[in-house]
Amino acid sequence: MGDIEAVTTILNALGLYTTIGAVFAIVFLAFGLARIDHGAKGAGFVFRLVILPGLIALWPVMLVRWIVGGQPHGG
Amino acid sequence: MAAKQSEFYVGYLAVPPRLKWAIGALVILLLALVAFDAWLVATLQPDAGDGRWADAPTEFRGTLDRTPYPTLRVATDAGTRTYVLVSDEKRGAEAVLGDIPAGASVRVQGYEIERAAVGMIQLAATDVAVDNAPAIPAAPLEVHGRATIDGEIVDSKCWLGVMRPGEGHIHKACASLCIRGGIPPMFVTRTSDGPQVMLLTLFDGRPVPPDAILDVIADPVRLSGIVEKHGDIYHFKVDLSTLARTE
Amino acid sequence: MAATYKPVLWNRHKRVYDVVIGVGIALYLAIFIAVGMSTADSANTSIEILAISALGACAFFMLHVVLAIGPLARLSTTFLPLLYNRRHLGVSLFVVAAAHATFATVWYHGFGVLNPLVSLFVSNPRYDAIGSFPFESLGAVALVILFLMAATSHDFWLNNLSPAVWKTLHMLVYIAYGAVVLHVLLGAASGHGGSPLYVWAVVVGFVIIAGLHLGAAIAQGGRDRAQRSAPKNDWIDAGPADAIPQRRARIVIAPSGAQIAIFRYDGRVSAVSNVCAHQMGPLGEGCIVDGLVTCPWHGWQYDPATGRSPPPYTERVETFNVRIENGRILVDPKPNAKGAPATPAAIG
Secondary structure: OOHHHHHHHHHHHHHHHHHHHHHHHHHHHHHHHHOOOOHHOOHHHHHHHHHHHHHHHHHHHHHHHHHHHHOOOOO | OOOOOOOOOOOOOOOOOOHHHHHHHHHHHHHHHHHHHHHHHHHHHOOOOEEOOOOOOOOEEEEEEEEOOOEEEEEOOOEEEEEEEEEOOOOOOHHOOOOOOOEEEEEEEEEEEOOOEEEEEOOOOOOOEEEOOOOOOOOOOEEEEEEHHHHHHHHHHHHHHHOOOOOOOOHHHHHHHHOOOOEEEEEEEEEEEEEEEEEEOOOOOOOOOOHHOOOOOOOEEEEEEEEEEOEEEEEEEEEEOOOOEOO | OOOOOOOOOOOOHHHHHHHHHHHHHHHHHHHHHHHHHOOOOOOOOHHHHHHHHHHHHHHHHHHHHHHHHOOOOOOOHHHHHHHHHHHHHEEEEEEHHHHHHHHHHHHOOOOOOOOOHHHHOOOOOOOOOOOOHHHHHHHHHHHHHHHHHHHHOHHHHHHHHHHHHHHHHHHHHHHHHEEEEEHHOOOOOOOOOOOOOHHHHHHHHHHHHHHHHHHHHHHHHHHHHHEEEEOOOOOOEEHHHHHHOOOOOEEEEEOOEEEEEEEEEEEEEEEOOOOOOOOOOOOOEEEEEEOOEEEOOOOOOOOOOEEEEOOOOEEOEEEEOEEEEEEEEEEEEOOOOEOOOOEEEEEO
């Protein structure tokens, strides 16, 4: 059935997006975090865990911010 | 600190005494609402039916039938009993039965499922032992004639007792999966004596292809066909061109 | 406030808040399952299905509480303590909703010949029907929104997405609410064995939430009208200085629409933007604590004369110039830069 194929394709695309997000999140937490947000300097492991799901979901936004070299709001 | 701020709340400072009472009252009110809502919604749950699904497997001996769906004729004190056969999870029994022919005498281990006087066995093991016990004769066939009936197409396994409730549109997706997986479809109709359930077949007695009914499973429908009684189990042999939703 | 991020800035109130959330959830599930198992119709319900229903109903109830807190806090300051830690309630709501969704997906869509996630979207194919629209998809939409909100609940996201984007993202909760209302109406509340009372319960919940939002909007509109000054290019007359209670503020609205909070403290007045740099909370509804303007929402603080958060924090809001003539406060509607000092005016 066409429906099954369409839904499978969308889910596979979502899976790919999430996988890229997971890889990005790890790299970002290791190298990018302190650079784009001074508030994150010295922040601990649990803090990184707290923002991890958001990084995986919103990785394109954070990738752009990393490239542009965003500064923290109000900082 | 903010000792004089009579009612102003700052999360990281001590709560002003008057506000403390207000918050306490608020929390108690909220928990009372929690209790009320939980009670109210719990009393609004749908009728789960009186289906039964045995916790432990038992042994059944009988004569195998393969059409229209796999069934087992078992001799009991009350006469011949027909059990619909299914496999575990959302799968029919065909794969487990392999090429054991209709009419073979078999011994199976299975979990008994029962509702509305219809019995089912969920096969517990993948090996079905064939023996040479004498075959139990097929039950007499009674033709009840043509009928147009309002009801719902369900998957037999869930409806008979595995999912309680196992009908209605909340269960639609599960019923579709079961029927896709080879679980025999049944037709349930409401009567004043409670639900009546019949195995659903094509007009010529063959099994219903899942794709022909997937869209309307669990919806209120009207169907025309012939009602037959095979021993202790009803068959509804339908003309699918008459299938129509009634909602 | 953003010095160095912590996973959670724990304090006693948040702990108490979280204990209340935990007790509330446990109470809800326990009562629901106990009542479900002892009611004649549903006594034979599979325990798994009862648990799925209990989790779903609990999440729906929590969503109402989350949505009610905002307008309640606008209507009465007594409710501000509920607002203070609302994000923990939001994250808990997501966890309960996710548990409901996971169990329902495994139970109804698992163990079959299709991938459970594929089954979730194709097994109920009536996307062209209104009354029988697949309620599963609506639940999935709401869960994605609740996930995005929970995942971005830390102030890190507020800073990195910018407060405006963050606020917009979190406004999606109203889309989620709409989707969940339909999810419940088309799912649990209708069809076989669905009770009309269930539909009414959903309607009552909707009326309460809509009514509270309407009431808060009307109350806010009334306040805004009372505070709006005559449109003049020059300084705004903000009324007599004595009329502002000690350590409190009066909010005036400039012709440009800018909201100005004028605080009275220690025999002086200062004016800052009414909009907190954190989540745009109404600073003018806060008060001066330890010499600092303190936001009523989450307690963020600013020096009234400079608009700056005390070190090590770095937040800034705009200041406004003020003077006092004949006991009346005059405020310049042109804002100074964020964090620019403005000399307080002494009350005669």
